Amino acid sequence: MTALAxxxxxxxxxxxxxxxxxxxxxxxxxxxVIRVARSLAQxxxxxxxDIRCDLxxxxxxxxxxxxxxxxxxxxxxxxxNAGGFLLxxxxxxxxxxxxRQLAANLRAPFAVARGFLPPMRSAGRGAFxxxxxxxxxxxxxxNAAYAASKYGVRGLHETLVAEYRGSGLRLTLVxxxxxxxxxxxxxxxxxxxxxxPRDAMLRPSDVADAILYVxxxxxxxxxxxxxxxxx
Ligand SMILES: NC(=O)c1ccc[n+]([C@@H]2O[C@H](COP(=O)([O-])OP(=O)(O)OC[C@H]3O[C@@H](n4cnc5c(N)ncnc54)[C@H](OP(=O)(O)O)[C@@H]3O)[C@@H](O)[C@H]2O)c1
Numbered sequence: 001m002t003a004l005a006x007x008x009x010x011x012x013x014x015x016x017x018x019x020x021x022x023x024x025x026x027x028x029x030x031x032x033v034i035r036v037a038r039s040l041a042q043x044x045x046x047x048x049x050d051i052r053c054d055l056x057x058x059x060x061x062x063x064x065x066x067x068x069x070x071x072x073x074x075x076x077x078x079x080x081n082a083g084g085f086l087l088x089x090x091x092x093x094x095x096x097x098x099x100r101q102l103a104a105n106l107r108a109p110f111a112v113a114r115g116f117l118p119p120m121r122s123a124g125r126g127a128f129x130x131x132x133x134x135x136x137x138x139x140x141x142x143n144a145a146y147a148a149s150k151y152g153v154r155g156l157h158e159t160l161v162a163e164y165r166g167s168g169l170r171l172t173l174v175x176x177x178x179x180x181x182x183x184x185x186x187x188x189x190x191x192x193x194x195x196x197p198r199d200a201m202l203r204p205s206d207v208a209d210a211i212l213y214v215x216x217x218x219x220x221x222x223x224x225x226x227x228x229x230x231x
Contacts, residue, residue, distance in 0.1 A: 002030030003216035010034040010068060010075045012055060012112060013082025017181035018131060018211075021204035022079055025212045034068060034075070037082065055082050055108035065115030074119040074126060077215050080112045081131040083149075085183045090144045098145045105149030110156060117164065124168040127215050130157050131207075132175040134229060161224060170222045172214045176207045177229025202230050 009026045013019035014035035023035045040050040053064045068075065084104045086097055109130060120126040135143050136150035157173040164171060178189070180201040189195040206228070214223045 002028075003212070004077070005030035007031045007076040007215075008034070008072050009077040009079065009215070010036060010116070011079040011081060012036045012053075012108075013131075014050075015039045017183060018176070018179060018204045018207045019079070019081040021208035022081065022211045025205070025208040026077070026215070029212060029216065031077070032072075034072075036064065055112060056103040058107075058111045061108070061111040061115050065112075065119070068116075069119045074123040075116065076125070077127045077129065078112065078116050078120070079129045079131065079211060079215075080109045082108060083131070085187075086145050087142045087187045088145070089142050093145050098148070101145040101149045102152070105146070106152040106156070109153050113156065113160060117160070117169065120169055121164065121167045125219070126168070127170050127172065128160075129172045129174060129211055129214055131211075132157070132173045134175060134177040134227070136173070136175050137227075157225075170217075170219075172223050173225045174207070174211055174214060175225065175227045176202055176210070178202065179204060179207055196230060200230055202228065 004026055009031040011019050011023045011033060014023040015037035023033045027033045035050045036053050038052060038054050040052050042050065042052050051064060053060050055061055084101065086101050117128060120128065130153060132153050133150045135147045136154040139147055154173060157171060161171050178196050178201040180198045181204055190197045210226055210228050214226060217223060
């Protein structure tokens with residue numbers, strides 16, 4: 001029997017990178033996986049599938065949750081992973097760019113939690129895993145907007161742990177360090193002094209393994225916060 005046999009898992013930001021690796025790891029562990037992102041082709045209506053959704057649109061997120069719960073019941077596992085990255089000094093960051101970071105990395109995870117945690121609470125079980133970042137607890141230059149969003153998501157996580165204590169739900173924050181995905185493409189870390197080269201970063205599968213570890217703990221074990229990074 002595989003670790004997640006028969007479980008229903010929804011992974012946001014699963015069109016590439018950490019989310020795609022997590023969806024693949026979950027499927028390999030026997031889960032029925034629903035992948036969510038803007039660029040995925042819409043799947044069939046029966047059975048697990050891909051759903052196209054812009055998570056910065058709160059009406060779309062609410063409709064996503066209703067659609068999934070009506071079709072399958074509350075997911076056993078939600079991985080709130082989708083996000084974006086801005087590497088820019090404060091003085092070159094516009095207010096609009098700041099708003100976009102918060103919309104993708106904080107408002108969207110709030111909407112995902114708002115949509116899925118109530119039905120998961122009614123079911124009295126489930127794992128809700130948020131992907132934060134090393135930048136959710138450490139300040140780096142050129143990270144003001146990104147860190148504000150990720151520190152915010154850690155605050156959201158800690159608050160929800162307190163709100164859902166005793167509900168049967170287990171909430172986890174997974175905070176990876178630099179990981180070699182397309183999120184780095186605009187910034188070319190291999191040629192940027194002070195940044196780890198891509199081949200020294202974590203691989204998406206490393207983070208997926210950590211998320212799978214969290215999701216496959218027995219029901220009496222709660223991993224509150226898991227931090228990982230390259231050596
Ligand atoms: N890579 C790193 O070094 C690193 C380190 C620490 C934490 N993280 C975090 O890990 C998470 C995944 O990052 P990644 O490195 O895997 O990045 P990635 O390869 O760029 O993937 C980002 C994913 O998020 C989705 N997404 C972005 N905005 C969305 C929106 N508005 N609605 C729906 N989906 C959206 C993208 O899909 P579409 O474009 O198809 O919508 C894509 O599937 C992010 O939260 C990031 O902050 C990454």
